[in-house]
Structure formats: C-alpha cells, structure tokens
Amino acid sequence: MTVKKQEQYDVVVCGGGLAGFCAAISAARHGAKTCIIQDRPVFGGNSSSEVCVTPHGAAAFHAYARETGIISELLIEERARNHAPILENGWTNSVWDMTMYDMAMSTPNLSFHLNTSIVSVMKNSDRTISAVVARVANAETEITIAGNIFIDCTGDGIVADQAGCEWRWGSEGIEEFNEPHAPLQASKDTMGNSIHFRAKDMGRPVPFQAPEWAVKHEDPDYFYKQGRPFQSLHGGYWWIEIGVPWNTIYDSENIRHELTRHVHGIWDWIKNKDPEMKHKAANFALDWIGQVPGKRESRRIMGHYFMTEHDPANKTVFPDEIAFGGWFIDLHTPGGLLAPTAEPASAEGYAETSEYAIKSYCGPYGIPLRIMIAKDIDNLMMAGRNVSVTHAALGTVRVMSTTALMGQAVGIAAAYSLKNGIPLSEIPTRGIKEVQQILLRDGCFLPNVSNEDPKDLARRAIVTSSSEAKLVGVGPESRGVSGLKERSKQPDARKAEPLNHRRGQLIAIGEEGLDAVFICLSNPTDGVQLVEAGIYPADHIWDYRVNTGKALATTVLQVPPGVDQWIEWPVQLDHDAGLITGRYVRLDLMANPHVHWYTAGTFEPGHVSSFEMGKGKMRRYGGTLSFRVEPAQSCYGAMNVINGVTRPSKYTNLWRSDPNLPNAQWIQLSWPDEQTISCVELTFPGHLLHEYHVYEPFYRDPQCPRDYSILAWVDEEWAELERIQDNYQRHRKHQLHSQINTTKLRLVIHATNGDPSAAVYEIRCYS
Numbered sequence: 001m002t003v004k005k006q007e008q009y010d011v012v013v014c015g016g017g018l019a020g021f022c023a024a025i026s027a028a029r030h031g032a033k034t035c036i037i038q039d040r041p042v043f044g045g046n047s048s049s050e051v052c053v054t055p056h057g058a059a060a061f062h063a064y065a066r067e068t069g070i071i072s073e074l075l076i077e078e079r080a081r082n083h084a085p086i087l088e089n090g091w092t093n094s095v096w097d098m099t100m101y102d103m104a105m106s107t108p109n110l111s112f113h114l115n116t117s118i119v120s121v122m123k124n125s126d127r128t129i130s131a132v133v134a135r136v137a138n139a140e141t142e143i144t145i146a147g148n149i150f151i152d153c154t155g156d157g158i159v160a161d162q163a164g165c166e167w168r169w170g171s172e173g174i175e176e177f178n179e180p181h182a183p184l185q186a187s188k189d190t191m192g193n194s195i196h197f198r199a200k201d202m203g204r205p206v207p208f209q210a211p212e213w214a215v216k217h218e219d220p221d222y223f224y225k226q227g228r229p230f231q232s233l234h235g236g237y238w239w240i241e242i243g244v245p246w247n248t249i250y251d252s253e254n255i256r257h258e259l260t261r262h263v264h265g266i267w268d269w270i271k272n273k274d275p276e277m278k279h280k281a282a283n284f285a286l287d288w289i290g291q292v293p294g295k296r297e298s299r300r301i302m303g304h305y306f307m308t309e310h311d312p313a314n315k316t317v318f319p320d321e322i323a324f325g326g327w328f329i330d331l332h333t334p335g336g337l338l339a340p341t342a343e344p345a346s347a348e349g350y351a352e353t354s355e356y357a358i359k360s361y362c363g364p365y366g367i368p369l370r371i372m373i374a375k376d377i378d379n380l381m382m383a384g385r386n387v388s389v390t391h392a393a394l395g396t397v398r399v400m401s402t403t404a405l406m407g408q409a410v411g412i413a414a415a416y417s418l419k420n421g422i423p424l425s426e427i428p429t430r431g432i433k434e435v436q437q438i439l440l441r442d443g444c445f446l447p448n449v450s451n452e453d454p455k456d457l458a459r460r461a462i463v464t465s466s467s468e469a470k471l472v473g474v475g476p477e478s479r480g481v482s483g484l485k486e487r488s489k490q491p492d493a494r495k496a497e498p499l500n501h502r503r504g505q506l507i508a509i510g511e512e513g514l515d516a517v518f519i520c521l522s523n524p525t526d527g528v529q530l531v532e533a534g535i536y537p538a539d540h541i542w543d544y545r546v547n548t549g550k551a552l553a554t555t556v557l558q559v560p561p562g563v564d565q566w567i568e569w570p571v572q573l574d575h576d577a578g579l580i581t582g583r584y585v586r587l588d589l590m591a592n593p594h595v596h597w598y599t600a601g602t603f604e605p606g607h608v609s610s611f612e613m614g615k616g617k618m619r620r621y622g623g624t625l626s627f628r629v630e631p632a633q634s635c636y637g638a639m640n641v642i643n644g645v646t647r648p649s650k651y652t653n654l655w656r657s658d659p660n661l662p663n664a665q666w667i668q669l670s671w672p673d674e675q676t677i678s679c680v681e682l683t684f685p686g687h688l689l690h691e692y693h694v695y696e697p698f699y700r701d702p703q704c705p706r707d708y709s710i711l712a713w714v715d716e717e718w719a720e721l722e723r724i725q726d727n728y729q730r731h732r733k734h735q736l737h738s739q740i741n742t743t744k745l746r747l748v749i750h751a752t753n754g755d756p757s758a759a760v761y762e763i764r765c766y767s
Helices: 017-027 070-081 096-104 158-162 252-273 309-315 355-360 391-399 398-422 424-441 638-642
Strands: 004-014 034-037 110-113 116-125 126-136 139-151 198-199 285-287 319-323 367-369 380-382 462-465 472-475 495-499 503-508 516-523 529-538 554-558 562-569 586-590 592-599 609-614 617-620 627-631 665-683 705-714 717-724 732-754 763-766
Touching: 004 017, 004 398, 017 034, 017 070, 017 139, 017 398, 034 139, 034 592, 070 096, 070 398, 070 665, 116 139, 116 158, 126 503, 126 516, 139 158, 139 398, 158 380, 198 252, 309 391, 319 398, 319 424, 355 609, 380 398, 391 398, 398 424, 462 472, 462 638, 503 627, 516 529, 516 554, 516 586, 554 562, 562 717, 586 592, 638 763, 717 732
Parallel strands: 004 034, 004 139, 034 110, 139 380
Antiparallel strands: 116 126, 126 139, 198 285, 319 367, 462 665, 472 627, 495 592, 503 586, 503 609, 516 562, 516 592, 516 627, 529 554, 529 586, 609 617, 665 732, 665 763, 705 717, 705 732
C-alpha cells in the first residue's frame, strides 16, 4: 500500500545540489515558505561525499574572484570544522554533508525531503505548474507537493521537461552563433559523467590484483600522450569520464558500470604495469571508489535569454546581472575515456599561452537572470547546468560555485516575486534593481553593481579610524599571514622566475603622487641586462588588456649581474600626469628571459599580478610581485568601507589599520544628525584570494577579525551593543537587542585570526 500525502509551499525547489540548496536557503531566508526535494540521502550533488567533486569557480583563474554569499558561508564553515585536507577532487567527506544539513536544519521557513524523486508534474494551465509528485525511496510514500513558484535544479531539467518546456541537447554548430569553440556541425554529443577514487598511503607495500571484469590497459600512450595525467596518487582523476556512445541520462547506470571497470583497470596500470608509477604507488591501497556518476551536461532549458560563448568571452554587461563566473570555457571531449584524447586543455598539458588557452580564458563576467526564467512556463525558474546557454557557454557556467550563485539569485528572485506580486518574467525589468541590492546585502558580489541601498544609513556617514595602513610594498624577504598561511604549493612563497613573458604588477594609488618605484630583480648572466618598463592605467584588477591606454611613464631599466637587487625607477608621476587617487596603475616589465622578477614572500592585500599570454591578453600570475613605492600610498582608508564594493576590483576597497600598532583598532561612523539603528552588517576580509580546495584543515583566515565589539555613542559615552568572540565568517549580520539612537557608531577589533592589521571591507547600518 502506498501512503499518499499532500503539502503546500510558496517555493518548491527540485534538486539539492549546490544550486538547489542555495536557492532554497535564500528563498526561505527572505520569507517564502520553501521546500527542497533531493533524490539522494545528502545535499550537495556532485560536491557531496557520494561524488566528491571539489566545488570550482572563478577564483581558479582570477585572484579575489571567489564566490561569496551562501556558498561562501558553507565553505568557510566546512574548512573551520573539518580535519581532512581537500585536494583537487575525490576528498570530500561527510563533514561537508553535515555542514549543509546543519544549515538546512537551522533555516526558518525551510522544509526538505531527502531520498525523494520527482516522478511527475501537474499543471493547472498550459503555462503554469500546480504541483510535482514525488516518491520517497524505501518508504512507499508518494507526496504531491504544490507551490506557487517552482525552481528546477535537477541538473537534467526533469521538471521543465515534464512541464513541456523547450530544451536543447548537445552542441550548436558554428554557423548558428559563430562561437569559437563550436564544432563545424551541430551534434547531439555531450560531455560525459565521471566517478572518482581515493587511495591511501599504508606505509608498507600493498599488492593489488584487478578483477577479471576490469578494463585491461597495456599502452602507456593512452595516458601519457592522450592527456590523462596522474595528478596525484591519492586519486581524484576528473578524466575518468564516459559519455558518448551512452546517453548521460538514460544510460547513467551503464556509464557507472563502465567507469567502475576503468577505475580498476587504471589502478592496475598504476600499481602493476607503469614503469615509473608502480614504484611510487607501491605503498598505496584503494580506499574508496565513487558509485554515483557526476554529470556535466544533459538538457539545457530555454529561458528569456540564450547566453552564448560571446557573452563570457566579451564580458557582456547585462542590466539583469545577478551572478558572475570566471572558469575557463572548459569543454570536455565527448566520449571521455573512449575518445582519442582527453579534453583539449589536459591534452596540451594545461599550457597557459597556447591558442586554445587564449581563446578559452574568460571572466570574471556577469550572468543575467533571464537565462534562469523558463520561457514556456510562467512560474518556473532553473539554476545549475540546465540553464539557458549554448553548449560552449555551458563550458564555463557549469562549475558548481558558479551554479551556487545562480541558485541564491533565483531563490531571492522567487521570494521577491511572491512578496511584491510581480510575475517572474518581469523581475529582470521591474524588480531587478531591488533583487541586485538584496544579493549584495546578503554578501554576494556583482562585477557591475555596487551598494546603492537607500536604506543603508552608513552610506551617509563620515568614516574615521584609529589608524590606517599605507602601501609601502613587499619583497622576497617579506613575511606575513595576509591571505593564506604559507604553503609550499601556493604562489605566496618566495621565488624568482625568468621574464619569459611581459609581466605586470598592480599598484593602488593614494593622494601622494608616485616619486619612485623599486623592483626586486636578479640577473644571473655576466653582463648588464636591459628591461623595458612602463606604468599604465588599469580599470580594475581583472583588466587583462595588454594595451590599457597611453603609458603614464616608460623607461629602460639597467640590471647589473647579481641577485636580490632593488632597481630604482624615479618616475616622478603626479595627478597632472594621469595618476588617479582611488584607482590602480599597472607596472609592467617586458620580456627578457635573462632577468628574473621575484615574487614577494607574502601577499599584499588587493595587489595582484598578471602576465601576457598572447594576442593582446594578460592572465593571472602567482602572488604579489616584489616592488616598493615612494612615497607610501594611502590606499586603505576608512572611507573605503562605504564605497559599495566588498572586495578589490577598481580599488582595494578595504580599510586596514596600521600593522605596527596593537589592537584594539577601531573604525567609526559619524552623522551630523541622530540616527536610529537596529541592525549592523559587516563584511570582513578573507577567503577571496584562492579557490576553496587550497585551504588547509581547520582553516580560519588570518585577515578575518576574531574578536570585536560594536559600540554606540549614547548619553555622552560609548555603550557596547555587541561583543563577538571566536569569529571566522567574513559576512556577519547583527540584529541589535533594541533600537539605538546615536550620532556615532564604532567597530572595535580586539583581535584577528592572525593578521597584525584589523581590516573591514564594508559596514552597513539599518533602522
């Protein structure tokens, strides 16, 4: 006997991967009675402990481009709680699952059904869904779940398909949109599914015998000449992937079985046949093999806009921007393990200056809401890999951290639509400004939108501070904890690399003018080397144009033989010469492979570097390059906290206290008239520079304030409103116990998680 139940919600989210989870959390937080339906026992989709794909995003290719909002809350919390390291793939454990579960349990207005699959869709008109019918596994229970708005985050577009929406499958031909990555002819082929494995070093020799049904690998060229590298003996090889000739939806079980056969065969090759690897792997034993294939591509649902590869490549500015991306246009070869080679980037050894790398590098770019609103159903949205994009554009928007941003945006848009009675199709025009401001207030970042919230009282304040750091510069000898704790695999460690390509270092400009710059170089030859140098304007930290405009200064530097040499360039630039306070310039050295430019021993906040990859484009380069400036630049001023941007972009956008002074350092907002304040919202630095998987266990970003107080000037003295201890989250909202009438508000940072400077990106105040 099947038990039948009925439930009613404002918003019904189908699919509990990162897109669906963030959609449900955001809708519930904004007052919508929300339900999330997930067909697996855990949240997280491909990121869960069942599949173990590390969430990737824009920060893999762009400094300070890590995704914030709900996904950031989750990943910061996971690193602070988890004892386990995170490698490239295959290393997710149940701490991540439980971090998500904890958030779901702690969110008012949110209900969920795990182990529950959508079996059918009910409609009350041609253009409106009334309910979905779901079946609970192992419970003989069927639930009809009604809602006002439905969000399809199933990946495969199950709800949209059953509701009759138009969708696409496979690759568009080049003649349709003239996309650089499109094939000559349209194709039904898709990227494949992957499973991961994990291996463990046992400290002693461990034998391995493959089962008879394993694939037999005998040819080393299959790995070494066809783009299938052994990144780590611990596992996590994304290229264990199969799609064509199987259908990624209907043949998922066949694909899982074939992938399992290949894992055993690949491990057999490593352990018993590869001349080099078998010695390295002698002490390793298989620890885990995934049995839930992670999908990359299937249905793409048509929305109110169809995003092509040209949009991320050209950084199209959309009026309805609600998320951003920055992964490269990553299109895997159909067939995976059955294809002649793995995907192109791997096949060419992840070259950074090849023709393929140049045309694939993109972002950070904005993503429009319209690709997430179904054109055929009035109350259906979607987020994740099933949004309205071409196959080529999917190559960049499909990664999980990007889909999480899409999910948070559609959840907010759905709640806003219901609260204000605006149809979903009209949100990109009638409600977009409000949705964008809500996203920013909730900790998200939009490349082309800043805080313009008229309710934010802080925007009217005069901001002062106890002290202010100045940019002096950093060198090979510099040490610090700004960004990451030092790890040998990270680009923060001291190194000097030849100038094989043009290289550039951004420098934030204060009010002082720029008399001289100093660059730490080495010349291992016996003679003087000449290096062309220039200082150029830069629109923002991701301005990757080689030619950004007329040079502010140029010279030819003479570098004598020797190491660790600080070469002085007296540039004598002022604002009449083109310097702009509150913007960056880029210090470029042209190619000369006989000269080496040192990376600094630490990362200077907001100061990123790049190198020329070809065809007039730059791309991210390591950490901060070694440079010094005279005079020191006042680029970390207190007024930065109300400029509307919560990470480096056109400027540092950060207040930092003088690192030579002890805590407690403070920053203060003052108004000419008394303000009524009931809520204070803070955005701290940290967790922006690199991707999540490079952060170590139990990580708490040193830049993030640990202990702090919020005080108000009341009755001619400072009254403490809040005192927070042991913080490590970057975005905090404090609802005060009662409203306070005051003309001054002060944030006092008593201790950070390690950085000598107190620092804040944004302070907001609301009545």
